[in-house]
Amino acid sequence: MTSKNIKTISDPKLKLEVLTKEDVQKIHNATLQIIEKVGVRFPSKRALEIWEANGAEVDHEKKIVRVKPQIIEDALKKAPPAYKLAARDPQQDLYLDGNHVNLGTDGCGVEVIDIHTGVKRTSCLQDVRDIARVADATEEVAFHWVSVSAQDTPVEARGLHELKAVWENSTKHVQTESVYNVEEAKAAIEMAAAIVGGKDKLRERPILSLMQCTAPPLGHDGGSLDAALLAAEAGIPTGFMTMAACATTGPITMAGDLAVGNAEVIAGTALLQLAFPGAPVFYAAAQTASDLRNGSYTGGGPEDFLFGAATNILADFYNIPLSMGSFATGAKEPNWQAGLEGSLSTFMASIVMSDMLLGCGFLHGSRIWSFAEMMMDCEIFSIIHKMMQGIEVNDETLALDTIAAVGPGSHYLGQKHTRKHMRELFMPQFMDRRPYSEWETKKDDARDWAVTKARKILKEHQPDPLDEKMSLELDRIIKSVEK
Amino acid sequence: MSEELFKEMAQSIIDGDSDISTELAKKSIELNIHPLEAITKGFVVGVTYIGDQFGLGEAFLPELVMAGEAMKSAIAVLEPELLKLGEAREMMGKVVLATVEGDIHEIGKTLVGTMLSASGFEVVDLGVDQSADKIIGKALEINADIIGMSALLTTTMVRQREVIEELDKEGLRPRIKVMVGGAPITQDWVKKIKADGYSEDAIGAVKIAKELVGKE
Ligand code: B12
Numbered sequence: 016m017t018s019k020n021i022k023t024i025s026d027p028k029l030k031l032e033v034l035t036k037e038d039v040q041k042i043h044n045a046t047l048q049i050i051e052k053v054g055v056r057f058p059s060k061r062a063l064e065i066w067e068a069n070g071a072e073v074d075h076e077k078k079i080v081r082v083k084p085q086i087i088e089d090a091l092k093k094a095p096p097a098y099k100l101a102a103r104d105p106q107q108d109l110y111l112d113g114n115h116v117n118l119g120t121d122g123c124g125v126e127v128i129d130i131h132t133g134v135k136r137t138s139c140l141q142d143v144r145d146i147a148r149v150a151d152a153t154e155e156v157a158f159h160w161v162s163v164s165a166q167d168t169p170v171e172a173r174g175l176h177e178l179k180a181v182w183e184n185s186t187k188h189v190q191t192e193s194v195y196n197v198e199e200a201k202a203a204i205e206m207a208a209a210i211v212g213g214k215d216k217l218r219e220r221p222i223l224s225l226m227q228c229t230a231p232p233l234g235h236d237g238g239s240l241d242a243a244l245l246a247a248e249a250g251i252p253t254g255f256m257t258m259a260a261c262a263t264t265g266p267i268t269m270a271g272d273l274a275v276g277n278a279e280v281i282a283g284t285a286l287l288q289l290a291f292p293g294a295p296v297f298y299a300a301a302q303t304a305s306d307l308r309n310g311s312y313t314g315g316g317p318e319d320f321l322f323g324a325a326t327n328i329l330a331d332f333y334n335i336p337l338s339m340g341s342f343a344t345g346a347k348e349p350n351w352q353a354g355l356e357g358s359l360s361t362f363m364a365s366i367v368m369s370d371m372l373l374g375c376g377f378l379h380g381s382r383i384w385s386f387a388e389m390m391m392d393c394e395i396f397s398i399i400h401k402m403m404q405g406i407e408v409n410d411e412t413l414a415l416d417t418i419a420a421v422g423p424g425s426h427y428l429g430q431k432h433t434r435k436h437m438r439e440l441f442m443p444q445f446m447d448r449r450p451y452s453e454w455e456t457k458k459d460d461a462r463d464w465a466v467t468k469a470r471k472i473l474k475e476h477q478p479d480p481l482d483e484k485m486s487l488e489l490d491r492i493i494k495s496v497e498k
Numbered sequence: 499m500s501e502e503l504f505k506e507m508a509q510s511i512i513d514g515d516s517d518i519s520t521e522l523a524k525k526s527i528e529l530n531i532h533p534l535e536a537i538t539k540g541f542v543v544g545v546t547y548i549g550d551q552f553g554l555g556e557a558f559l560p561e562l563v564m565a566g567e568a569m570k571s572a573i574a575v576l577e578p579e580l581l582k583l584g585e586a587r588e589m590m591g592k593v594v595l596a597t598v599e600g601d602i603h604e605i606g607k608t609l610v611g612t613m614l615s616a617s618g619f620e621v622v623d624l625g626v627d628q629s630a631d632k633i634i635g636k637a638l639e640i641n642a643d644i645i646g647m648s649a650l651l652t653t654t655m656v657r658q659r660e661v662i663e664e665l666d667k668e669g670l671r672p673r674i675k676v677m678v679g680g681a682p683i684t685q686d687w688v689k690k691i692k693a694d695g696y697s698e699d700a701i702g703a704v705k706i707a708k709e710l711v712g713k714e
Contacts, residue, residue, distance in 0.1 A: 125652055125682040137684065138652075164652040164682070173653060236602050262560065263605045307558040309699055310609045382681055 016115075019106035021187075022154045022397065024116035024365055028405020031366045033324040038270075039332050045274040046281060047084040049233070054079040055282040056234035059241050062286055069289045082282065090285035093292040096334040100158060100252060101220035103210065104186035104479065109157050111252075111297065111336035111370040116403075118396050120150050121342065121374035122160030122192050124384040130470060135383060138163035143180040146376070146384065149469050151185035152476040155393035155400075158188035160226075160374050163384050172496045174199045178206060178223070179489045183481045190338075190371075192226040192256075200225070200242035202496045204249045206489050210481070218250035226299055226338065229257045229279035231264035240283070247287040247294040254338055255283035256299030260312055263305040269318060269325075276302050277329055284335065297370070298330040301340025314343030314380055315356035323364035330369075338371035339364040342392050345380050349388045349462050353378060357395050365399050372396075390465035394445050401441045412436075444468070500531055504540040507572070511544025514564025516571040523575035533576040537587060541572050549616055553701075559609070566612050590618040591643035591711035594636045596628035598657035603650035606680060606700075610646060613700040614707055630661045637674055643711050646703070649680040658683075659691040675710040679703065 017023070034042070049055075057063055058078045067073045069090075071082040097112040109117045127138045130145065142163050150156040161177040168176040174194040181189050194203050207223040208214045217223075225246040227239035235255070246253040257276035259265035265272035284296050304318040305311065313319060323339055330337035341360040346353035357375075364372055375392030378385050406412075417432040427433050445461035447454060454460075481489075503526060510519040519541065526536040548565040551557035573587075580586060593614055597607045604626050611623045622640055624632060637645050645665075649655040658678050665671050677695035678688060688696040695706035708714035 126684075137686070166652050166682075170653045170656055230602050238600070267560075305559075305605075307560070308552075308555060310559055310605055312605075380681075 016110050016112075018102075018109055018157065019104070020154050021107060021109070021117075021157045022400055023109070023118075023157055024368070024400050024403045025114050027366070027368055027403045029366050029403055031324055031363075033321060033367075034328045039328055042270065042274055042277060042329065043332060045270075046277040047087060049274060049278040050082050050087060050282050051084060052081065053233060053278075054081040055278060056080075056230070057240060057282075057286070058235065058237040059244075061244055062235070062240045065244075065286060065290045080282070082285070086289075087281060087285045090288040091281060091333050091335075093288045094284065094296050094333070094335045095293060097336070098252065098295045100188040100190075100224055101211075101222045102158075102186055102188045103182065103222055103481075105220070107187050109188055113331070113336070113368060113370065115370065116365050116368055116372060117157035117370065118155050118372045118393075119158045119160045119190060119374040120146065120156055120162050120389065121377040121381060121384075122162055122190075124163035124377055124382055125166075126383045127163055128378075128383060128385045128387070130386045130466065130473065133466075137166050138384065139167040140165035140176055140180055142384065143177050144184050145473055146386075146389075147181040147184035148476055148478055149386065149389070149472045151187060151478045152472045153390075153393055155396045156187070156375065158190060158371070159185060161189065161191045161193045162376065164193065169497050171498055172199065172202070172493050175202050175206065175493045175496060178203055179486070179493065182206075182210060182222075182489070183486060184478050186479050188222060188224070190224040190226055192228070194225065195227060195236065195242050196238040197241045197245060198496055200245045202492050204245065204251060205492050207251070208249075209488050209492065210485060214249065221251045221295070224252035224254070224297075226254050226256055227283075229255050229259075229276075229283060231257055231259035231279060232275050233278060235279070235283055240286075243283070243287065244290060247291045247296065250294065252295040252297060253287060254297035254299040255280050256301060256338070256340070258301050258303070258312070258340075260302065261304040261318060262307060263310055265302070269321065272302060273322070273325060273329070276300060281333060284333075297336040297338050298326070298333065299338040299340075300326045301343065301373070302326070303340075303343070311345065312380055313345060314340070315345055315352070315360065319343065319356070320359045320363045323360050323369075324367050327364070327367040327369045336370040338373060339369035341365075341369075341372045342375050342377070342395075343381060344378060347379055347383075349378065349385060349391055349465075353388060354391070354395070357392050358399075361392075361395060362399050362402070365403060386469035387462045387465040390468050391445055391461055394443060394465075398441060398443075500526075500529070500535075503529070503531070504536075504543070507536065507540030508544035508547065510572075511541050511565045511568050512547055514561060514568050516568045519568040519572040520575055523572040527575070527579055533579045533583070534585065534587065536576060537573070541569055545569055545616055562616060563612055566615050570615075589620045590708065590713055592620045592622070592640055593644045593646055593707065594622050594624065594633060594640065594642045595646040595648075596624040596633050597626040597648045597650075598633075598654050598661070599627055599629045600657065601649055601651050601654040602626045603648065603680070606650070607646075607648035609700040610648070610679065610703045613704050614646075617704045617708070619704075619707060630657065630664050633661055634664060634668075634670070638670075642674060644675045644677060644707055646677050646679075646707075649678070649683065652682045655680065655682050655687065658693065662691050662693060677703065677706050677710065
């Protein structure tokens with residue numbers, strides 16, 4: 016199954032086992048023990064009521080829930096193992112079925128390196144539009160996370176302005192993490208329903224999905240919980256993302272950190288299943304280690320890469336799709352560190368077939384959007400896409416006839432076999448393989464070519480627009496939320 | 499004899515061992531050592547050492563945090579004795595710290611608090627998701643010199659402005675100074691909301707706080 020103009024990784028030929036079956040069972044058992052004995056904080060009236068009605072032990076004062084393993088395990092079994100993320104253009108629907116790795120943009124940034132001036136500045140609504148448009152044209156980007164914060168729009172409806180901007184500039188699926196309270200969530204669902212033609216239609220064709228962070232260690236945010244419950248009720252794919260980070264919000268050891276994050280995510284997921292059995296849910300994670308000198312969320316480094324490969328094994332164990340943080344970097348500009356962290360995190364998350372990857376385009380710990388970074392991240396994804404196809408071994412690829420024809424010495428450039436297969440070799444867009452002297456006169460590199468490409472797309476690409484009447488309808492819904 | 503004890507006190511802080519620092523504080527009372535002396539010649543030496551090592555990149559955050567905890571435990575024992583003598587420790591200043599309403603990001607704020615405490619400030623950390631009323635109320639209650647506010651969301655950074663406007667309305671500035679921080683906070687924003695100080699990290703926060711109380 017493929018989606019129009021979208022490149023996803025499928026039918027992988029590479030494999031990696033970072034956790035054995037026994038390891039996973041141990042982590043699972045530890046997780047159940049944490050949920051039963053230590054508990055998880057659910058600061059939402061609605062959530063606590065659901066837990067209580069389903070036999071959990073609820074401490075209303077501390078808002079901590081302790082749950083018997085059986086309740087959690089039974090609830091998780093109700094989650095659908097596979098489903099589609101619908102797109103405004105049905106040909107661009109995405110498959111969350113364990114056999115597709117779909118790349119998204121990163122989201123919720125606060126600053127942007129201006130595509131024309133190259134100067135860093137506060138993010139605004141036009142940036143959301145521009146990024147959506149470039150992503151729409153890029154085959155590596157399968158879906159959008161609302162990329163940056165539209166800081167020139169009213170606070171109470173900001174998440175909605177952002178959604179509208181993406182829908183107006185792209186036909187691909189949209190996932191948001193910028194909607195984290197009931198009012199905005201209600202309106203966001205209404206907007207999505209309006210576009211597909213009603214609430215029932217939206218259940219069939221969820222063109223919107225919602226991601227909420229957990230609040231590590233072992234907690235959730237009240238607004239996020241209520242928003243997630245609303246979304247699950249409407250049949251919109253919903254996921255909880257843990258960011259439990261070794262040393263600060265999680266144990267210093269990776270296994271312990273996985274268990275804490277897992278407890279947050281599966282407790283949240285079980286809640287959604289208890290409330291709305293069969294609701295489409297996903298596991299989300301961006302675990303990492305904290306920097307020991309300044310406490311920063313590293314979003315990179317070997318621990319981060321290992322988490323990237325471990326988490327899908329957990330999500331597979333629970334038989335639900337995974338959205339995995341990748342491409343995170345602390346680098347301040349697209350440089351060695353950004354390339355290294357982007358490549359390894361994405362490779363590790365891809366080789367285990369994470370269903371969604373978040374996401375390309377950011378610098379400085381998910382804060383600064385860079386179009387150059389976005390384009391180069393896409394190329395990294397393409398390289399990994401190619402690597403995941405592995406090496407095909409058969410008569411045609413062994414090429415014995417051609418080898419005999421060329422014999423010892425000579426070369427393969429003039430062979431039909433070469434011509435036939437040459438386009439299977441990876442052709443980079445942004446790698447410098449020129450003569451030294453050419454570089455010496457121009458002194459340009461990947462970053463320049465990447466921005467140039469983004470500029471060209473922005474100038475030329477015309478996405479399939481949203482009906483004007485529909486835009487007005489979305490405006491009406493947004494207005495109803497604005498104070 | 500007390501020299502030995504002072505050394506042990508410093509070491510208990512360096513080891514981040516609250517049990518031992520508490521015990522040593524009690525012991526110093528039994529031995530009639532002046533509490534201020536126990537603090538400055540004993541425990542503070544340990545804090546300073548860890549602080550210096552941290553600055554050099556040799557010590558790590560968990561060591562700093564645990565040194566802070568061990569220090570707190572010792573002070574908790576010694577402070578009542580000081581009060582009995584009608585004396586008080588000399589502090590750099592009082593700070594009320596919080597993450598603003600609607601925002602649950604905690605780590606950055608906590609680190610700022612840790613560093614301020616380690617540098618001799620008295621810090622009341624209110625936690626996350628704190629309303630303007632609570633923050634200002636606490637500042638008035640303890641007669642704070644500084645309010646420190648963390649905001650990591652573009653939708654909650656406006657709360658920093660609300661607190662500043664409220665303080666201005668009540669005529670509480672410049673008596674109470676305001677410093678801010680968090681992921682979306684920029685120098686421009688700081689100017690716009692007329693905050694008194696801003697820093698991108700916890701070490702910078704200490705420097706700013708010292709400036710704001712005129713001790714740098
Ligand atoms: C970890 C993290 C979380 C964790 C926090 C865990 C915890 N217990 O604290 C969790 C998972 C809970 C979380 C939740 C969310 N997050 Co968050 N989070 C982050 C992340 C990756 C790192 C923050 C961090 O801990 N840094 C480490 C500390 C040490 O650094 P720091 O906080 O910046 O603090 C330092 C300085 O800023 C300064 N400082 C901080 N405060 C103060 C105060 C004063 C007075 C001074 C002087 C200095 C100062 O000194 C500190 C120490 O050096 C940031 C991205 C980033 N790189 O900042 C996103 C980020 C802040 N989160 C973001 C978002 C969107 C969210 C959610 C809304 C997502 C969701 N839909 O659920 C929720 C928030 C819900 C809510 N109502 O608050 C966005 C916000 C941007 C925006 N558009 O508004 C960011 C930028 C990431 C992104 N692009 O998505 N998050």
